Each structure stands twice: as C-alpha cells, then as structure tokens.
Amino acid sequence: MRARSARLLLGAGLAAGMLAAAPAASAERPPGLAKQDTLAWLAPDDLEIGAAVAGGGHHQNQDYPPPFYEDEEYRELLATEFTSLTPENQLKWDFVHPAPDEYNFEAADDIVAFAEENGQDVRGHVLIWHSQNPAWLEEGDYTDAELRGILRDHITTVVGRYAGQIDQWEVANEIFDGSGNLRTEENIWLRELGPGIIADAFRWAHEAAPEAELFLNDYGAEGINAKSDAYYQLAQDLLADGVPIHGMGLQAHLGLMYGFDPSLQENLQRFDDLGLATAITELDVRMELPESGEPTPAQIAEQAEWFSSTLEACVAVEGCQSFTLWGASDLYSWVPHTFEGQGSATPWTEDLERKPAYCALQQTLAEATQPQRYAHHPAHEECRQLLG
Known part of the structure; x- marks a missing residue:
C-alpha cells in the first residue's frame, strides 16, 4: 500500500483543481472543505x-453512457472520496478474455492509470469464479491438461500485466455454497480439475506478481456460519501446505430483510489470528422498496446503522486494512438489475447526493482517527443535520 502522505498531497492538489468544476452545492462550501x-x-x-x-x-445494457468515461461528476467522486478502486466487471473473464486468443485490457488499463494519477491502490477482481465466464470457455471441449493451461495462461497474463500496479487480487471467488460445500458443479475449474486447482491458482498468481496480496473472497460469509467455517478450514489447509495466500475478503452484500450478523468482527478476527489480512470487499446494503420506489425513514436509518456497524467491525480488527463499497451511486448499482423491487443500496443517490449512510461512514471514520478535530469541522454539522 502506498504512503498516506503521497495520497494526501495528490488528493489536495486534485481537490483544489476541481473546485471550479464541482457542483453548485460543493462550490458553496468553505474553502478547503472539498x-x-x-x-x-x-x-x-x-x-x-x-x-x-x-x-x-x-x-453495457443500460441507456446511460459508460459511467467511468462519460460521467465527470462520478469520476470526481471516485478521485476524491476513495483511496482504492476495484474494477467492477472489467477484469472478469467474459470482459477481459472474450476469445481464446484475445485479451481486452483497455478498460482495466484506464482504471489503473486513473488510480495512479490519484495516488490510489487497485484491487484485482477476479481470477477463479463460476459466473461471468465466456461461452468459449464454458462450452469448449477441453482436456484437463488444456484447461489447466488456459487457467495458468490467463492468470499469468492478467496478473503479470499489472504486477506492481494492482496491490491485491481476489484469486478464488465464491467457491463454496451456503452449506460450506465446494461448488463442484457450477465452477468449471473445481468440476473438471478438482479442489487442488485452488492452490495452483494462488501459486501461479504469486509467480506473476510476487508482491501482490492474494485473497479468498465470498458473500454470505460475513458472520461465523457454515460457509465462513469452510473458508476458515481451507485457509488453514492452504497455509499448512505453504500456499501463498495472504487474505480473506468478505463481500458484505447485505440486505435489510435478512438481518445483520453480529459475529462479523469475531469472524474477521479469527482470520486475522491466522496471520491473514482481512477486507470488506463489496459492501452495499439493499432493501425492498415501497411502491413509491423511495426508502422509508426507518429503512434509511437502519441502512446507515448497518454501514457504520460493518465499518466499525473492520476498524476494530488490526488486519482489516481494506474497506470497499460496491458502488458509489444508486444509478450504477447492480442491485436493481439483479433483485427485482430492491435498491437504494449505496451511500449516494442517483444524483450523487449523500445519504445518511454516507454520513454514518464519515462519522465512524472520524471517531477512529480525529474525533475532536472533526467535531468542530463544517462537515460534521452537515452530517449531523442529515442524520437528524
């Protein structure tokens, strides 16, 4: 991870240069607040x-232009609010490796360059997964040896391209089901090559980028349950075999209708006790929306609490050093397109206005770093009013 001082210097210069282009509400803030x-x-x-x-x-199927390239306000928000970026789909197999002999790196290259310009880290997502694989891979008639060669070439090519630029990789993603069983039917690699391919993938990624941290990653494993137990055992087995595994990522795609698991911090801590880094990798908090399409005051308040509680759990565990939101605008959130009738899952509205969820995150960070200074900061008053 890069030095904080470098990020702050870059961020200060960027913010100063963006004040003139900021929205009217931001331009009215006191000098230096941006x-x-x-x-x-x-x-x-x-x-x-x-x-x-x-x-x-x-x-790619929406009626808006590509957000990262066309929405300048969204780009400004990415540059100023965050110290780390994760390509949402741009490094998944179907996007980056659309044909057997073809790689499409342009979008990922642009994100990495943007992060470099703004002093940000980048997380790589993802190398082994059962979803969003291209048809040529899933429907191909390959021998086991050919499949191993395809996977090794993909990992070596993709990870190697960004060696020294992408700091953390999610190597094996969603490899267990909710009962803690390996997805041996859905996941082509596990089905055809067996569970040993997991260790091989970590070794190949490490060879391609020896300085990168390599993670397991999944949803529904935030608390202590059958799935997270399976990952806990797998992590121990990989470590015992000398496999270069460095971290456990908990996605945290949460839903108000399912309840918040209070064992999140305890779960993070047990992976930390193994000597692994931990991370919240894909946090959003969705809800079932009323017919109006707008969340109720009770939903808004509960969502803010859940964002805060998730961050508090991460801050409380020494090895939890990466906290990623899966989206910075409801307009671009994956939730409404995947879960009918659900949405409002990010801390920003479709118009990039801050919600109470945003202020809950901000205040949680302030309490962990500079509570006295923040208490007298104009931003505190804005969020105090928003939180009520």
Missing part, C-alpha cells in the same frame, strides 16, 4: 477506503 470533507481524508493511515468502478456487466 478535500477534507471526504471518506479518504478521514480514513486511518492503515485503512484503504475503496469503491467498485462501474463498467462492463449490466452497464
């Missing part, structure tokens, strides 16, 4: 605050 009234400014030195960069996937 660079300080952010999650990035308030984050502890050892905690990266990240966001998924919208692109690929469902975005």
Whole structure:
C-alpha cells in the first residue's frame, strides 16, 4: 500500500483543481472543505477506503453512457472520496478474455492509470469464479491438461500485466455454497480439475506478481456460519501446505430483510489470528422498496446503522486494512438489475447526493482517527443535520 502522505498531497492538489468544476452545492462550501470533507481524508493511515468502478456487466445494457468515461461528476467522486478502486466487471473473464486468443485490457488499463494519477491502490477482481465466464470457455471441449493451461495462461497474463500496479487480487471467488460445500458443479475449474486447482491458482498468481496480496473472497460469509467455517478450514489447509495466500475478503452484500450478523468482527478476527489480512470487499446494503420506489425513514436509518456497524467491525480488527463499497451511486448499482423491487443500496443517490449512510461512514471514520478535530469541522454539522 502506498504512503498516506503521497495520497494526501495528490488528493489536495486534485481537490483544489476541481473546485471550479464541482457542483453548485460543493462550490458553496468553505474553502478547503472539498478535500477534507471526504471518506479518504478521514480514513486511518492503515485503512484503504475503496469503491467498485462501474463498467462492463449490466452497464453495457443500460441507456446511460459508460459511467467511468462519460460521467465527470462520478469520476470526481471516485478521485476524491476513495483511496482504492476495484474494477467492477472489467477484469472478469467474459470482459477481459472474450476469445481464446484475445485479451481486452483497455478498460482495466484506464482504471489503473486513473488510480495512479490519484495516488490510489487497485484491487484485482477476479481470477477463479463460476459466473461471468465466456461461452468459449464454458462450452469448449477441453482436456484437463488444456484447461489447466488456459487457467495458468490467463492468470499469468492478467496478473503479470499489472504486477506492481494492482496491490491485491481476489484469486478464488465464491467457491463454496451456503452449506460450506465446494461448488463442484457450477465452477468449471473445481468440476473438471478438482479442489487442488485452488492452490495452483494462488501459486501461479504469486509467480506473476510476487508482491501482490492474494485473497479468498465470498458473500454470505460475513458472520461465523457454515460457509465462513469452510473458508476458515481451507485457509488453514492452504497455509499448512505453504500456499501463498495472504487474505480473506468478505463481500458484505447485505440486505435489510435478512438481518445483520453480529459475529462479523469475531469472524474477521479469527482470520486475522491466522496471520491473514482481512477486507470488506463489496459492501452495499439493499432493501425492498415501497411502491413509491423511495426508502422509508426507518429503512434509511437502519441502512446507515448497518454501514457504520460493518465499518466499525473492520476498524476494530488490526488486519482489516481494506474497506470497499460496491458502488458509489444508486444509478450504477447492480442491485436493481439483479433483485427485482430492491435498491437504494449505496451511500449516494442517483444524483450523487449523500445519504445518511454516507454520513454514518464519515462519522465512524472520524471517531477512529480525529474525533475532536472533526467535531468542530463544517462537515460534521452537515452530517449531523442529515442524520437528524
């Protein structure tokens, strides 16, 4: 992870240069507030605050232009609010490797360059997964040896291209089901090559980028349950075999209708006790919306509490050094396109206005780093009013 001082210098210069182009509401803030009234400014030195960069996937079928390239206000928000970025779909197999002999790196290259310009880290997502694989891979008639060669070439090519630029990789994603069983039917790699391919993938990624941290990653494993137990055992087995695994990522795609698991911190801590880094990798908090399409005051308040509680759990665990939101605008959120009738899952509205969820994150960071200073900061008053 890069030095915090470098990020702050870059962020300060960027914010100063953007004041003239900022929305009217931002332009009315006191001088200097634009660079300080952010999650990035308030984050502890050892905690990266990240966001998924919208692109690929469902975005390709929407009536808006590519967000990262065409929405300048969205780009400004990515540059100023966050210290880490994750390509949302731009490094998934179907996007980056659309044909057997073809790689499409343009979008990922642009995100990495943007992050470099703004002093940000990048997380790589994802190398092994059962979803969003191209038809040529899933429907191909390959021998086991050919499949191993395809996977090794993909990992070596993709990870190697960004060696020294992408700091953390989610190597094996969603490999267990909710009962803690390996997805041996859905996942082509596990089905055809067996569970040993997991260790091979970590070794190949490490060879391609020896300085990168390599993670397991999944949803529904936030608390202590059958799925997270399976990952806990797998992590121990990989470590015992000398496999270069460095972290456990908990996606945290949460829903108000399912309840918040209070064992999140305890779960993070047990992976930390193994000597692994931990991370919240894809946090959003969705809800079932009323017919009006607008969340109720009770939903808004509960959502803010859940964002805050998730961040508090991460801050409380020493090895939790990366906290990523899966989206920085409801307009670009994957939720409404995947879960009918659900939405409002990010801390920003479709118009990039801050919700109470945003202020809950901001205040949680302030309490961890500079509570006295923040208490007298204009941003505190704005959020105090928003939170009521």
